[in-house]
Amino acid sequence: MTGPRSLILLAALALAPLSFAQIERGEPLLRRPALGMQIRPLTLETAQNAGLTEAKGVLIGTVTEGLSAQKWGLQPGDILTKLAGEPVAAAADVTRILATLKTGQEVAIEYIRGRDIRTARAPLAPRAYMKADGFRVHYDQVVSQGKRIRVIATHPATPGPHPTIFMIGGIGQYSIDGDYAATAYGNVLASFADRYTIIRVDKPGQGDSEGPAYSELGFGQEEDAYLQALRLAKTFEFVDPQRIAIFGHSMGGCFGPFVASQEKVAGVAVYGTLTKTYTEYLLENSRRQMAMGGGAPGDVNNALRDLAQVSHHIFIEGLSPQQVIERRPELADAVRGNIPDGRTFSGVGLGFWRELAARNLSGAWLNVDAKVLAMWGENEFIATQWDHEEIARIVNGVRPGTAEYKMVEGSDHGFFKTTSALDSMTRWGQGAEFNPEVIRVLDEWLKRTLAGA
Known part of the structure; x- marks a missing residue:
């Protein structure tokens, strides 16, 4: 990696009574074509x-x-x-x-x-429905900010209600609709499908979900989709509303505390996420990846100096790339290098990053009235150990003994077996052997957290 444009980003309490009147399903969603x-x-x-x-x-x-x-x-x-x-x-x-x-x-x-x-x-081929495989499958939808959002549940065939995992995935343009073996996070979730109800949500505009082009999707809009889906899930007869745990990966770990602070859950588990400010994370992550990629120290410093200014103008001040170039022509190369299409950064719309930069991620954890697990892969190169230890410190500071930090040995950001952070970065996107250690850590925590909820 030679510059920032190559960055890989990111990721037993009284329940308040639920007002079902808040939930709007809308008309059933039609099946969309699937590019696959x-x-x-x-x-x-x-x-x-x-x-x-x-x-x-x-x-x-x-x-x-x-x-x-x-x-x-x-x-x-x-x-x-x-x-x-x-x-x-x-x-x-x-x-x-x-x-x-x-x-x-x-x-x-x-x-x-x-x-x-x-x-x-x-x-164009139609999107196939998920097949039942030792569990039952339920397709539904919920209205969020005027758009119908696809909600997919699998649940054990045995009578419920069941403890429930509410999955919030990482950043990117993809659908979670499909068999576990062929969709994101299926390698983790499939291991729990015979014992837990599992709720997955397609982001606005993805899969069957209505919504904008991904480059126009905002952080708040995506957050509300998860919030409404969680409220819908609590009405399912196969969901135990008092035994729900959110599992947020990468950017999903940023959404987790905001959703949990608005709708009560028993637990929130996150993996490979952040709690520092976004612009702080961006600079730290950029330096780490450029240095690991062999960047010369002086070149790395120059790139970071420019990125710090560009990110402030665009993500904090809200200027457009063209406005930055007009006001600061010396930053033109840095702007074009990081935002070549003028609309997106690392494949995500600028508006999303602006909203994220304005959020207080650490402060959000103060309002999470649930058990918390912060997991960090030993060979991460996208997220830091500090962020996950800090999440546990923040929560335990206001609710002692309710949060824990766990390092997942031999694992990277994508739950793959790697030997080091450099090995993970070098092999990123090329495929690797799945590391089941994340399942063991999550399973042990879920048993304790949801059994006593």
């Missing part, structure tokens, strides 16, 4: 290697069997440049275009493999 591919931001370096002069397009990650991407013949590493005849400059364009298309509609694409420009045409 992971979308990643396209860096300028990758674009230039493909013969492009600008970072316009999206990089294809994993491809799901039987869905549209496979029918088009896409492979990991391809660059999608057109969808349904419209240019694709960033992930937000894919979301915007897909929202206008219907299942079964024949759609053409243009993509780059290596340096070859290719085209393909195929009908």
Whole structure:
């Protein structure tokens, strides 16, 4: 990694009576077409290697069997440049275009493999429903800020209500709708499906959920989707409303305390998250990753000096990238290097980061009236040990003995087995063996926390 643009970011108490009148389901959501591919931001370096002069397009990650991407013949590493005849400059364009298309509609694409420009045409495949596999599956929806949000529950076949895990995933444009083996966090959640109800929520605009393009999604809008889904979950007959634990990973660990402070839960577990201010985290994370990537100390300092100014102007003052360039032309290269499309930073809309920068993450934990578990992977390079120890200190400072910190041995940010933080960063995105240690730590805490709730 040579600069900030390559950064990987991030992630037994009386229950107040629930007012079911607050919950609005709306009409049932229709099934959307599924592209069946992971979308990643396209860096300028990758674009230039493909013969492009600008970072316009999206990089294809994993491809799901039987869905549209496979029918088009896409492979990991391809660059999608057109969808349904419209240019694709960033992930937000894919979301915007897909929202206008219907299942079964024949759609053409243009993509780059290596340096070859290719085209393909195929009908859009419908998203498959999750299959029951030793548990039962329930699809529902809830209205959040006028938009219907997809809520998916699995629960044991035995009579309930059951203790419940409410999953809040990390940052990024993806859907959690599908079988555990093929979706984010399935490698963790599948181990609990025979004993716990598990609630998953598609972010606004993702999967079947209504909402804006991902680049326009705000922190508060996503937070409210989780809050309304949690309130809905408490009405399910297979959910024990007094035995619910939120499990937040990465950015999900930032949402966790805000949601839990508005709707009572028995516990909040987080992994690979942060509690310091966002801009403080951004600079610290940038320095660590650039140094680990072999950046010269002087170059790293120069990059951090520019990033500190750019992040303040954009995330704190709320200036647009163009306004920063006009007012501070000496920062033009830093602005364009970090925000090449002028709309997103690390694949996420600038508005989301501005909202996050304004939030008091440490203060949010003071209002969490629940048991807390802060987990940190031993080989993390995205989140710090300090943040997780600090979460436990904050909570124990106001409710002694209710929070604990646990290091997950041999694990990285994605729950993979790695030998060091450098090993994790070097192999990031290439796939690695899953480390089940996170399941052991979480399972032991859930048994204690939800059994006595």
